[in-house]
Amino acid sequence: MWLINSSIGRKVVMSVTGIALILFLTFHCAMNIVALFSGEAYNMICELLGANWYAVAATLGLAALAVVHIVYAFLLTIQNRRARGNSRYAVTDKPAKVEWASQNMLVLGIIILLGLLLHLFNFWYNMMFAELTGMATQFSPADGFAYIKETFSCPLYVVLYIIWIVAIWFHLSHGFWSAIQTLGWNGKTWFCRWKVIGIVYATLLMLGFLVVVLAFAFKCAPSLCC
DSSP, X not given: OHHHHSHHHHHHHHHHHHHHXXXXXXXXXXXXXXXXXXXXHHHXXXXXXXXXXXXXXXXXXXXXXXXXXXXXXXXXXXXXXXXXXXXXXXXXXXXXXXXXXXXXXXXXXXXXXXXXXXXXXXXXXXXXXXXXXXXXXXXXXXXXXXXXXXXXXXXXXXXXHHHHHHHHHHHXXXXXXXXXXXXXXXXXXXXXXXXXHHHHHHHHHHHHHHHHHHHHHHHSOOXXXX
């Protein structure tokens, strides 16, 4: 099947899954911003999602998208390295027109994956997973607001999340317009426009996450547990 075996097919799969993940990040960012204005409203959203069948199904779907995106990223990286052969070891100047993010997508991807695992441990493990398994937790699984305050009262977590957000920004700022280009939606006129739209969108999206982290970091007293 061309979506699996060909380079173009793999790029199409990465583009489609990447756009889907961007849409999820947009929803997640909007949900987080609610926590800046009302802890009660944020917890209502957490309770609405919780461990309901539709939330579990959406989580499994999201996990599948993430796994496919990550696996195909590694496959394309390996494929590109094999295509270059021994020439990848040659000392050459970096092309001026090639973005830094494009040259370091694998490194950025690894940082993002590690940040994702940390995020799942801090929130999903203590919330949806705890509710599904009946595991005892520090706070109620539906009290997402308490977990936000607890997590970002720790200076170490604040620093790690900021690094994670910056890595995602670099990844998205390149990945957004690259996905559009792969799907053939650019053209000569829209090529530069999509790049600008991608950078602006990624910047606003990551600023939303960053504001939440910093707001709770300064609002909550530093925790010694870190």
